[in-house]
Amino acid sequence: MNEFIQQCRNAIGASYVLTDKDETFAYEQEWRQRLRGNALAVLRPASTREVASLISICKVFGVSVVPQGGNTGLVLGSIPDSSGKSVVLSLRRLNNIRAIDTANNTLTAEAGCLLSAIQQAAANADRLYPLSLASEGSCTVGGNLSTNAGGTAVLRYGNARDLCLGLEVVTANGDIWDGLRGLRKDNTGYDLRDLFIGAEGTLGVITAATLKLYPAPVANLTVMVALESPEAALLLLNEASKKLGPTLTGFELISRICLQLVIKHIPHQSDPFTQQYPYYVLLETSEHQSAERATVFIRDFLEAQLNQGHILDAILAENISQANALWSLRENISMAQATEGKNIKHDISVPISSIPEFIAKTNQLLEQHFAGSRVVCFGHMGDGNLHYNVSPAAEQSAEVFIQNQEAVNRLVHDQVHLFHGSISAEHGLGALKKEEIQRYKSRIEMNLMRTIKQALDPHHLMNPGKII
Structure with missing residues (x-):
């Protein structure tokens, strides 16, 4: 492989071809530190042309490529396997915002741009890029699109796919496809853009994107509502959708145990209510007319819900600091659960109307088969996506509980399938779920996916071992 490494060095500069293990470690270690791969090298190009040159070199030498953005993924999709035969193609140096068109409400950014940088660039132009994730300070737009990231504003604005108008992609052959069109209507054949979005780098490398702004x-309002049950949350969602209309931006379900873990493990966190409730909803609205109008609107809505007995209590953030404090309770759930100990995570979706029944029946089955296990259930109820995580019983060893991971996964995923849902709502499949998905997708669907993979990556060099 000496000749391969030398050609890569010639293409992008020797200092951007990393082979020393002290330098490659961070690129080989996945975010949750469950697994570390072994890369032949880490390649750090600075332009689309350099990416194309590297892919062409990899094709000649038969070296497989693992594209990587911020490496914040949760399904082992952005690290290499242990063989030492793949290179990590880090896109972090492709971090330019190429253009902002305020008249067309678009922004064109390279794949290595941090999500937070795109949000800020949009804000500087008095615009909004609405994709919002807990990892927005470290995840990149290329990774967001490759996994079709969701986040907290899907209810109003859609997934990453819905926020993208055009792509620039380096194909598995080393060609550059310039599809950076800022068009909202383009009916000229197959939608190539949508093939690459959500493909997790298995069909080509996204190097830039034109995004919707x-x-x-003028105002964002945050409310935390206390509720008796998921059924009450579903009723509230339906009422909010009718009464608040398009101003409703976020609707996050939080079970009591989530709040308990955050208060227990995250410094400076406290219960915003004076008493405990079984469930909560973090609700956000955004208004384009006036803050005063928005405040009156949401207060009237909450008063009506309280009077009708649909909600038990509510707290309306009076300023940005209070709003951030409420959102901090939601955004720190995963960290708090990790601090509590090992757990089994599920990123699932079911029809919104089925969420209460799914939670009730799956909770019951888990109690029957894994007595005392604690379900840490939270997520984007407004779009049907739950993070349905399972922690061991308080008195049970986490190491003993994790031995049941396959059985717990099977129980939860079978329930998801029974409710006509998906075992991966927003995190992707990666290497973690590539075998599991074959239990739930039809043979025809899997064969169609393999046909697309074979057509676009006939030598199977793009992110091998992921998805299929």
């Missing part, structure tokens, strides 16, 4: 709202 929106007018910046």
Whole structure:
């Protein structure tokens, strides 16, 4: 492989071809530190042309490529396997915002741009890029699109796919496809853009994207609502959708145990209510007319819900600091659960109407088969996506509980399938779920996916061992 490494060095500069293990370690270690791969080298190009040159070199030498953005993924999709035969193609140096068109409400950014940088660039132009994730300070737009990231604003604005108008992609052959069109209508054949979005780098490398922007709202209001049950949350969602209409931006379900873990493990966190409730909803609205109008609107809505007995209590954030404090309770759930100990995570979706029944029946089955296990259930109820995580019983060893991971996964995923849902709502499949998905997708669907993979990556060099 000496000749391969030398050609890569010639293409992008020797200092951007990393082979020393002290330098490659961070690129080989996945975010949750469950697994570390072994890369032949880490390649750090600075332009689309350099990416194309590297892919062409990899094709000649038969070296497989693992594209990587911020490496914040949760399904082992952005690290190499242990063979030492793949290179990691880090896109972090492709971090330029190429253009902002405020008249067309679009922003074109390279794949290595941090999500937070794109949000800020949009804000500087008095616009909104609405994709919002807990990892927005470290994840990149290329990774967001490769996994079709969701986040907290899907209810109003959609997934990453819905926020993308065009792509620039380096194909598995080393060709550059320039599809950076800022068009909202383009009916000229197959939608190539949508093939690459959500493909997790298995069909080609996204190097840039043209993204949708929106007018910046004049006010964002955050409310935390206390509820008796998921059924009450579903009723509230239906009422909010009718009464608040398009101003409803986020609707996050939080079970009591989530709040308990955050208060227990995250410094400076406290219960916003004076008493405990079984469930909560973090609700956000955004308004484009006036903050005063928005406040009156949401207060009237909450008063009506309280009077009708649909909710038990509510707290309306009076300023940005209070709103951030409420959102901090939601955003720190995963960290708090990790601090509590090992757990079994599920990123699932079911029809919104089925969420209460799914939670009730799956909770019951888990109690029957794994007595005392604690379900840490939270997530984007407004779009049907739950993070349905399972922690061991308080008195049970985490190491003993994790031995049941396959059985717990099977129980939860079978329930998801029974409710006509998906075992991966927003994190992707990666290497973690590539075998599991074959239990739930039809043979025809899997064969169609393999046909696309074979057509676009006939030598199977792009992110091998992921998805299929």
